[in-house]
Amino acid sequence: STKPTSAQKWVPEKLELDGKTYISEEKYWNISPNLIKLTERRLLFDEANPLNLLKRRIVNHMHKKHRKPGNRSPIFAVCEDQRRIVSVFENFDSLLTPLDHVSRRTSDTYYVNREYCLRAHTSAHQHSLIKQGFDNFLVVGDVYRRDEIDRNHFPCFHQMEGVRLYSADELFGTPQPGKDFKLFETNGERTKEKQEFHAFDAAKVLELKLKETLEDLCRELFGEKAQMRWVDAYFPFTHPSFELEVFFGEKWLEVLGCGVIEQKLLESAGAGSKVGWAFGLGLERLAMVLYGIPDIRLFWSTDTGFLHQFQGKQPGDSIQYVPISVHPQLYMDISFWLPENHDSTHMKSDAYDLIRNIGGDLVEQVEIIDEFYNPKTNLTSHCYRIIYRSNERVLTKEEVNVVHGKITEEFIRLYNVKIR
Ligand code: FA5
Ligand code: MG
DSSP: OOOOSSTTOOOOSEEEETTEEEEOOTTTBOOOHHHHHHHHHOGGGOTTSHHHHHHHHHHHHHHHHSBOTTSOSBOOEEEOOOOSEEEHHHHTGGGTOOTTOGGGSTTTSOBSSSSEEEOSSGGGGHHHHHHTTOSEEEEEEEEEOOOOOSSSOOSEEEEEEEEEEEOHHHHHOSOBTTBOOOSBOTTOOOOSSOOTTBOHHHHHHHHHHHHHHHHHHHHHHHGGGOOEEEEEEEETTEEEEEEEEEEETTEEEEEEEEEEEOHHHHHHTTOTTOEEEEEEEEHHHHHHHHHTOOOGGGGGOOOHHHHTTTTTOOTTSOOOOOOOOSSOOEEEEEEEEOOTTOOHHHHHHHHHHHHHHHHGGGEEEEEEEEEEEETTTTEEEEEEEEEEOOSSSOOOHHHHHHHHHHHHHHHHHHHOOEEO
8 A cells, every 4th residue: 555645756666676676665765757767778788879889988998008917908897787776885885975975865866765776876886896806897887866957967877987906016016126115104194185094105106097097088088189177076985086077068077086095995895905096987978078969868869860870880980969950850661672683782872862862951861671582573672761850840741741752753763663
């Protein structure tokens, strides 16, 4: 029995996600049906989505640039299949988030019950992965926050986490006589630049390597043309902490947070003998800058006018997004038999030309959606889907019929096809 306490609050009994069932608690539940729909989209696994392209590009770069001694194998493990519902311990406590921190509130985080929430950042997986023994890893995934919605914010967005841990030798290189660098110091002081446990040199080298890694990544993505700046920041699980901003759309846009991992976190995860850094990238923000996508909501578009600009592209390709029309699409198909012995490949290029020539600006896309050969009649059939859309106005069905009719006539006249 469901007895709503507040008017119209939708509280299902349970939520099933990523193969696990969570029993909801009305007092905490604040997930909307619309948000559930977002969890089902899995944009990062959709090859036509720019976020998928960007993810692969960053992973390729990190694999290429960060390798084991001897240079043969990449050091970063890539984790893409972590469960998206995490415990309050994983999302907050393990990351040393104070009990009264705003991010814990039900106004900021989506809760299923007292214990479990939708992850608000990929940092939620740091503790458990380090505990499992991973020293160097990337975590990619969708994260959820009760944020405002505008051009740069959306309640579901995507992050990539990076964690890199070092022993003294890994951080400073093999020890040399007379040079005795240490990771830790006792009775040290916590300052703006370092944690109390860290030796000054260790903290400085970590900060340098962290910033170098991220600047190098941004140069690979944006080339030399991009303007970037470092800003001091605060996160409960890193110190010192920084944010990187990139100049885009006439403003500075924050694209990532990062810092030197709090030693207390590493200790509690069983890696207290190492030191390390971590970063969390906002993939949408980077993709907006990289591909010139002006609004974060576009990543959720199912409009083929958007998706076609990324479909079939490789991570290394340079792509600049061309704004699509705000008017609706209309599509019509045309199917015909080619004359006997007419070359199928040639027909395709001829067909694309013919359709564009007659349809002009009204044709947004053409694709062949069906092709087959009938051995009995020795005939080949083609079916093309034509997507009509105007930049200036809403097209009427009648208007499109006229254009489509002309295209059909030209196919018959020029190529002697038999309409099916
Ligand atoms: C974090 O989420 C930290 N976990 C990052 C981190 C990781 C710090 C590891 C230190 C070590 P923040 O809330 O600032 O930090 O988000 C990180 C990035 O996600 C932002 O820089 C931004 O690019 C992106 N981001 C944040 N909120 C949104 C949103 N609502 N929509 C789209 N992108 C967002
Ligand atoms: Mg931030």
